[in-house]
Amino acid sequence: MDLDVADCLARVRKQDQDAARLLVEYLYPKVIRIVRHYLPRRAAEEDLAQEIFVKMFAKLDHFQGDLLLEHWVSRIAVNHCLNAIRTQKSRPEWRMADLSEEQAAALDAVTTGAAHDPHPAHLIGARELVEMLLQALEPKDRLLIRMLEIDELSIEEVRQQTGWSATYIRVRAFRARRRLNKRFRNLRKEGHL
Amino acid sequence: MSELDPDLKRLLKWAHAFSPSESEEAPFGFSTRLLAANRRAQVPTLLEELQQTAWGLTCVALATIACGCLLLFSQSFGPAPAADLPSAVSYVANNLAL
Numbered sequence: 353m354d355l356d357v358a359d360c361l362a363r364v365r366k367q368d369q370d371a372a373r374l375l376v377e378y379l380y381p382k383v384i385r386i387v388r389h390y391l392p393r394r395a396a397e398e399d400l401a402q403e404i405f406v407k408m409f410a411k412l413d414h415f416q417g418d419l420l421l422e423h424w425v426s427r428i429a430v431n432h433c434l435n436a437i438r439t440q441k442s443r444p445e446w447r448m449a450d451l452s453e454e455q456a457a458a459l460d461a462v463t464t465g466a467a468h469d470p471h472p473a474h475l476i477g478a479r480e481l482v483e484m485l486l487q488a489l490e491p492k493d494r495l496l497i498r499m500l501e502i503d504e505l506s507i508e509e510v511r512q513q514t515g516w517s518a519t520y521i522r523v524r525a526f527r528a529r530r531r532l533n534k535r536f537r538n539l540r541k542e543g544h545l
Numbered sequence: 546m547s548e549l550d551p552d553l554k555r556l557l558k559w560a561h562a563f564s565p566s567e568s569e570e571a572p573f574g575f576s577t578r579l580l581a582a583n584r585r586a587q588v589p590t591l592l593e594e595l596q597q598t599a600w601g602l603t604c605v606a607l608a609t610i611a612c613g614c615l616l617l618f619s620q621s622f623g624p625a626p627a628a629d630l631p632s633a634v635s636y637v638a639n640n641l642a643l
Contacts, residue, residue, distance in 0.1 A: 369580060372576075372580055372583075373576040373577070373580065376571060376575070376576040376579055376580075377570075377571050377576060380569070380570070380571035380575070381569035381570070384569055384571075385569060388567065398572065398575070401575075402575075402578070402579050402582060405579050405583070406579070406582055406583050406586055409583050410586070458556070458559065459556075462552050462555050462556045462559065463552050470559050470562075472563075474559060475559050475560070475562055475563035476563055478556050478557075478559035478560045478563065479559070479560040479563045481556060481560070482556060482557055482560035483560075485553075497557075501549060501554070501557050502557050502560065502561045503561075529548065529549050532549065532553065533549060533550045533553060536550055536552070536553040536556075537550065540552070
């Protein structure tokens with residue numbers, strides 16, 4: 353979808369509802385991707401997206417155009433998702449007995465290194481297992497692991513999307529990896545996180 | 546830089562490989578609902594209106610007090626009224642008594 357962002361923003365600032373609608377449709381894929389990606393429990397993804405857009409419209413007068421609109425909106429979305437994650441109750445401890453059949457099979461397959469071309473059921477199990485592992489991390493750490501290790505974004509890309517400094521990202525990611533490694537080893541060796 | 550356990554890395558890769566295909570288009574009516582919600586958010590609520598009114602009344606009260614203080618201050622430092630010049634109140638009282 354091509355959009356003249358500057359022209360559209362100018363019209364939105366003049367309360368042009370059609371331009372606002374165009375802007376929402378243009379930015380929606382970006383916002384919903386962030387919401388889906390960083391919030392595993394998706395019951396209210398549309399509500400969250402709506403809250404992000406309302407926040408965006410409220411702050412639109414502060415947007416100076418010194419960074420890309422997409423990056424600016426990404427930062428709003430990321431911060432909103434972080435706040436939403438903070439309000440979720442985390443489950444501090446999982447045990448082997450809590451794992452579903454798919455999750456246990458995925459863990460087994462990944463640790464034995466048997467499956468180079470994993471079964472679809474293993475992929476589902478792996479996804480659920482990763483969500484469980486990430487839930488034990490702090491929201492910012494969770495976000496960084498997703499961005500750096502799952503999405504394989506560069507430090508610069510993470511910086512653009514979050515607005516955090518490169519040093520902060522590196523230090524935080526270092527600690528997050530260490531915590532995640534520890535939890536994964538616990539799960540593998542002792543059967544609990 | 547701390548690296549992830551290779552098995553964990555593989556697990557993350559598998560998790561990434563499983564991406565259920567979901568539409569990224571805005572659902573039908575989303576922008577209309579959003580713009581309506583945005584309009585509602587811009588309209589002040591009853592509480593906000595009450596806050597604004599209370600704030601306005603406070604400002605008026607403070608301005609009145611400040612004016613009163615200034616008047617008292619100016620009177621206490623101004624020239625004393627002539628002793629033989631009756632005040633308006635005593636003038637009216639004397640004339641009414643007549």
